[in-house]
């Protein structure tokens with residue numbers, strides 16, 4: 001499990017290293033707060049998000065299912081700063097193998113709550129749905145703003161990074177892909 005005691009010690013050291021006094025009133029509880037926060041935002045490291053896709057229904061619907069505008073918050077693994085935005089997840093079931101809509105958002109959440117790269121997050125969501133549901137196709141798009149590009153470094157607030165992962169029929173058929181993109185835009 002996440003070692004909150006170790007995080008507390010490390011945060012105290014960071015505070016000392018930047019020249020702060022970790023014992024002054026406002027900072028006294030900060031190491032413990034940060035430890036609780038990291039436990040929360042990195043909890044995805046301790047779960048297998050694919051488990052959410054175990055619950056499958058049979059419903060003869062072999063058309064596209066899209067859950068769009070799923071809010072995402074993740075942490076860039078290079079700087080440990082947040083990146084956040086929206087995820088769009090579409091799939092076309094095979095043989096009526098359909099999952100609960102909330103489960104798609106749970107998979108997104110499970111992979112987001114880790115130190116991440118936006119590309120890896122996108123791929124992991126698509127591949128887990130392919131593995132568990134064996135659908136005709138999957139398309140995942142993530143649009144996000146990276147704090148490491150806005151509050152520091154190159155400082156380009158408002159810039160967005162868009163990543164996609166397309167599998168199966170979405171990869172093969174331009175029309176299927178176009179339909180999903182139009183629904184996401186619309």
Ligand SMILES: Nc1nc2c(ncn2[C@@H]2O[C@H](COP(=O)(O)OP(=O)(O)OP(=O)(O)O)[C@@H](O)[C@H]2O)c(=O)[nH]1
Nearest residue numbers: 076077078079116117118119146148149152153154
């Ligand atoms: N591909 C990818 N790059 C990311 C992501 N998050 C942050 N980065 C980039 O990771 C890179 C790390 O580059 P480095 O040169 O090692 O670090 P740095 O000196 O802090 O880089 P600058 O941000 O350019 O100041 C930067 O270009 C970031 O923009 C991500 O999700 N995907």
Ligand SMILES: [Zn+2]
Nearest residue numbers: 076078079148
């Ligand atoms: Zn970063």
